[in-house]
Amino acid sequence: MTTEIQPAVPGIRFNGSGEVTVHVWAPEKKKVEVCLENGKSWELSPAEPGCWSVVTDGIRSGDLYRFRLDGKLSPDPASVSQPEGVHGPSQALDLNRFQWSDAGWKNVVLQDYIIYELHTGTFTPEGTFAGIEQKLDYLVELGINAIEIMPVSQFAGGRNWGYDGVFPYAVHDTYGGPEGLQHLVDACHQKGIAVILDVVYNHIGPEGNVLGEYGPYFTDKYHTPWGNAVNVDDEWSDGVREYFIQNALMWFREFHIDALRLDAVHAIKDFSPKHLLAEMKERVDALAAETGSVHYLITEMDLNDTRFISPIEKGGYGMDAQWIDEFHHALRVASGQSKTGYYSDFEPITSLAKSYQDAYVFDGQYSDHRKRKFGIKAEGFPGSSFIVFSQNHDQVGNRMLGERTSELLSWEMQKLLAGAVMVSPFLPMLFMGEEWSEPHPFQYFVSHTDPELAEAVRTGRKKEFAAFHLEGEAPDPMSEDTFNGSRLQWELVNQEPHKSMFEYYKELIALRKSNPALHTPDRSLVRVYADEARQLIW
Amino acid sequence: MTTEIQPAVPGIRFNGSGEVTVHVWAPEKKKVEVCLENGKSWELSPAEPGCWSVVTDGIRSGDLYRFRLDGKLSPDPASVSQPEGVHGPSQALDLNRFQWSDAGWKNVVLQDYIIYELHTGTFTPEGTFAGIEQKLDYLVELGINAIEIMPVSQFAGGRNWGYDGVFPYAVHDTYGGPEGLQHLVDACHQKGIAVILDVVYNHIGPEGNVLGEYGPYFTDKYHTPWGNAVNVDDEWSDGVREYFIQNALMWFREFHIDALRLDAVHAIKDFSPKHLLAEMKERVDALAAETGSVHYLITEMDLNDTRFISPIEKGGYGMDAQWIDEFHHALRVASGQSKTGYYSDFEPITSLAKSYQDAYVFDGQYSDHRKRKFGIKAEGFPGSSFIVFSQNHDQVGNRMLGERTSELLSWEMQKLLAGAVMVSPFLPMLFMGEEWSEPHPFQYFVSHTDPELAEAVRTGRKKEFAAFHLEGEAPDPMSEDTFNGSRLQWELVNQEPHKSMFEYYKELIALRKSNPALHTPDRSLVRVYADEARQLIW
Known part of the structure; x- marks a missing residue:
């Protein structure tokens, strides 16, 4: 009557004794083979429902391969390496070859996290993991103890924020591939820095997505802003669920990642028990x-719903923390942002005061922007359940021109925002470069190789901002200039006035670390008072 | 910043002092009027977000009316009476006029419920609430203490199971309208019988549905077997949520209903906190x-998910009980039903034993039929959380020919099934007529007045059962013969062998009531042993 599914790691995995296990989920196929580029191939046998597997000693680390599904060749959806890009073959790699030197490492305690979000491609001139390693001493000096790396899964071309990844298990080739990431994490741990990896489980990018060739990874039961939802509760969803769960486990186990930041989990539509x-x-x-080891799961979500951060035994999903964009929105409106779009729901001072006090600004009230009552009270959840920021990749990059606060606000206001984040009873997060008031924008850029898709993105972006034409033209996301113009200018750190801003951030962070009231905030002791008329909050 | 919505009862409601409150949710309209058939009309003023209201002393109980939305006339989605059918005007009725005589009534304790499901149209020759009243003494003699009335909301024409209702607040005119239902409930309470009303909050029927003219009652974010889902978590969903909540409250408050049976709640897609x-x-x-008073909420659902029946403080939805179809499926396979369709997952003896022991047959195992792992363990929930049956309107009527077990199983097997239900540690439910082994089928019937829709249903039904043509032709759901052939034949109760079956059921029910082990079953003491080879379960 019942068949228990034994979880198996998808893809090609090395068992350490010269053999590999090849495992693939393809529930509606008749014949599945793994084919090396050198011509050798093996037929897989049906395993648990919907799965196929074979064990062989004929595959070496570094071999290029594809699967052949009922005669059609396709790269591996659980490929860990795509050395020739998303349209090329997959590469078998023994992830256990890396020599770790972080045996003494212990993850930073969550409530101590001071997070620095960065994008590998634009953070350094090199645009690689090795480039990031060169900046670790700098980050230590700044005082942060966790970097959050925007998604690194293989995407089309060389320039992308990372949310168009199509091989969730593969580390982007031009960033340095899997071994580059392992090396970076190891180096971070040497310096006392935890590594948060941003992962996308709610959709798959548009170019090079082979998942549909393998099985029903998507369902038309639910719609999301990115099209059909990932199939996690419909027929054949066990294989899809396992695919994403094994992905999370891989980052912790084979890459020593300390925390995952799960992108837009509100778009994961799951009515399973x-x-x-x-x-x-x-x-x-x-x-x-x-x-x-200790591992954290952090969610980004556009929901004020404590079910996500409640313990599993209380009917929750057990997430360790979540982003709260509403703190950002309130803070920005308080600093002069005009009340358009999603900002329209926020009052300069009272909304910010509410977020300091209650985390969520909307915890049951009617929202004009959302046209419904929104949110639920977040009483009883510690401050470490919430991550706050005055800017991040999205809030900067989703503006037409991608301006940081450096270009929008006065010097003093920038410092006030930094202080507002750093004294909050929540976990603070910076966006790369804000600590020296980097003037370069962080704009939306892609490098799709499919000309039709590239044109569609270009046109879509123009259309999105058509109403803002008085403010200028939306930059071309396909242009390499857009990407280059979004890079950090490291030479500024040592020039005034940027140097002073850096020193200010350093002191702020040091203050948070040394002051017990800031370092271990007890939300139940927080009292916030606001006076909209006098523009005061205390 | 925030506007609290004050819940208002939708529709026309009499306040007892000669005035009525007219309230309607129509969030995207510019002008809303209420127009009596006699020519008088009043303009409504904007109330809380999306709502309109007016108070007037110009409307009398019995008046016919429509709303005029930006110039277009339409009946009231919260109409309590549609005396001229779904396409006619709505009727204002003072629901408080009814003189209740059930002041001494106390709802039956849930764990004592012995439920009798009936369909108003086919239960008696009259096909009305008044007809049901004539049978209450009979039902008391049988021993049941709760009737469950299939949906009574206004539907197109005179013949329908009830799941095509389009005015959830209106009691079907040919059944006896609102006052007929009030009278029936009052009479039931006089006889010690609780009344469960079947209500449909997951979809609205196809003919005469005016909801879309008023606002976004539906969302294309989610799909259900009945099309777009009811909008309970998207923009403007507050009004939709309030519409269904107020509906539930009305049945309890104005009709003294004891419990609601919420149809197919798995199709209510709600990601709100x-x-x-x-x-x-x-x-x-x-x-x-x-x-x-005491009121119960009972769900029908195709999910083995204890979240629905868990208390709200444990992250659940707080439902009092749920149907478990799996007990039925296991029981039917154990009695010889061939393992086709959804029966394919069940083993004759072991599945039934599992359901006796664990309520859910699938509580985490892989289901071949569903092509995924299904369910979660139902440990710790009392037997009164689960409602079981050997047949019901769906399990009978969804067969091509609508045969009851009377036509499918031997006399002795029918008795065994009745016993299996009645000795279960769950709440037992009978389907009208099974207690005398009624030979008439209960077939699918409708009476749509829209010819295209009628033809579509006719064709759809034929197509659905095309593979079964060897077993005969699917009956025409539009034919009055199909309806009449589904009526109970009361004359049989006093004829053998039906009389003996009735006596058997009477004794079984009496046994359940008098035997403490059956009457107050403690699931933690239930031990079930099964031997598939010997076809034994004990």
Whole structure:
């Protein structure tokens, strides 16, 4: 009557004794083979429902391969390496070859996290993991203890924010591939820096997405802003769930990642009795129990819903923390942002005061922008459940011109915003370069190789901002100039006035670390008073 | 910044002092008027977000009316009476005029419920609420203490199971309208019988549905077997949520209904922090606290998900009980039903034993039929959380020929099935007529007045059962013969062998009531042993 599915790691995995296990989920195929570029191939046998597998000693680390599904060749959806890009073959790599030197590493305690969000491609001139390593001493000096790396899964071309990744298991080739990431994490741990990796489980990018060739990864039961939802509760969803859960486990196990930042989890539509995130949390905890490591799951979501951060035994999904964009929105309106779009719901002072006090600004009230009552009270959740910021990649880059606060606000206001974040009873996050008031924007850029898609993105972006034509033309996301213009200018750190801003951030961070009231904030002791007329909050 | 919505009862409601409150949710309209058939009209003023209202002393109970939305006339989606059918005007009725005589009534304790499901149109020759009243003494003699009435909301024509209702607040005219239902409930309470009303909050029927003219009652974010889902978590969903919550409250408050059976709640797609059902439960509890009455919410659902029946404080939705179709499926396979369709997942003896022991047959195992792992363990929930049956309107009527077990199984097997239900540690439910082994089928019937729709249903039904042509032709759902052939034949109750079956059911029910182990089953003491080879379960 019942068949228990034994979780298996998808893709090609090395067992350390010269053999590999090849495992693939392709529930509606008749014949599945793994084919090396050198001509050798093996037929896979049906395993648990919907899966195929074979064990062989004929595959070496570095070999290029594809699967052949009922005669049609396709790269591996669980490929860990795509050395020739998204349209090329997959590469078998033994992830256990890396020599780790972080045996003494212990993850930073969540409530101590001071996070620095960065984009690998534009953070340094090199645009690589190795480039980031060159900046670790700088980050230590700044005082942060966790970097959050925007998604690194293989995407089309060389320039992308990362949310168009199509091989969730593959580390982008031009960033340095899997070994480059392992090396960076190891180096971070040497310097006392935890690594948060941004991962996207709610959609797959548009170019080079082979998932549909393997099985029903998507369902038309639910729609999301990115099209059909990922299939996590419909027919054949076990394989899809396992695909994403194993992905999370891989980052912790093979890459020593300390925390995952799960992108836009509100778009993961799951009516199963156990939500995908809750199941992921249980599996991650089981891994942690095995390895003795500590791993966090952090969600980005456009929901004020404590179910996500409630413990599993209380009917929650057990996430460790979530972003709260509303703190950002309130803060920006308080600093002069005009009340358009999603800012329209916020009052300069009272909304910010509400967020300091209650985390969520909307916790049950009617929202004009959303045209419904929104949110639920976040009482009883510690400050470490919430991550706040005065800017991030989205809030900067989703503006037509991608201006940072450096270009929008006065010098003093920038400092006030930094202070507002750093004294909050929540976990603070900076966006790369804000600490020296980097003037370069962070604009939306892509490098699709499919000309039709490239044109569609270009046109779509223009259309999105058509109403803003008085403010200028939306930059061309396909242009390399847009990408280059979004790079940090490191030479500024040592020039005034940027140097002073850097020193200011350094002191702010040091203050937060040394002051017990800031360092271990107790939300129940927080009292916030606001006076809209006098523009005061205390 | 925030506007609190004050819940208002939609439609025309009499305040007892000669005035009525007219309230309608129409969020994207510019002008809303209420227009009597006699020519008088009043313009409504904007009330809370999306709503319009007016108070007037110019409307009398019995008056016919429509709303005029930006110039277009339409009946009231919260109409309590449609005396000229779904395409006619609405009728203002003072629901408080009814003289209740059930002041001494106390709802039956849930764990004592012995439920009798009936369809008003085919239960008696009259096909009315008054007809049901004539049978209450009979039902008392049988021993049941709760009737469950299939949906009574206004539908197109005179013949329908009830799931095509389009005015959720209106009691079907040919059944006897609102006062007929009030009279029936009052009479039931006189006889010690609780009344469960079947209500449909997951979709609206196809003919005469005016909801879309008023506002975004539906969303294309989610798909259900009945098309777009009801909009309970998207823009403007507050009005939709309030519409269904107020509907539930009306049945309890103005009709003294004891429990609602919520149809197919798995199709209510709600990602709000508070699920519609949880909010409904809180509001129903608040009403109960006010009136001192006890009200239950029972769900029908195709999910083995304890979140629905868990208390709200544990992250659940607080439902009092749910149907478990899996007990039925296991029981039917155990009695010889061939393992086709959804029966394919079940083993004759072991599945039934599992359901006796664990309620859900699938509580985490892989289901071949559903092509995924299904369900979660139902440990710790009392037997009164689950409602079981050997047949019901769906399981009978969804067969091509609508045969009851009377036509499918031997006399002795029918008795065994009745016993299997009645000794279960769950709440038992009969389907009208099974207690005398009624030979008439219960077939699918409708009476759409829209010829295109009628033809579509006719063709669809034929197509659905095309593969079964060897077993005969699917009956025409539009034919009055199909309806008449589904009526109970009361004359049989006094004829053998039906009389003996009736006596058997009577004794079984009496046994359940008198035997403490059956009457107050403690699931933690239930031990079930099964031997598939010997076809034994004990």
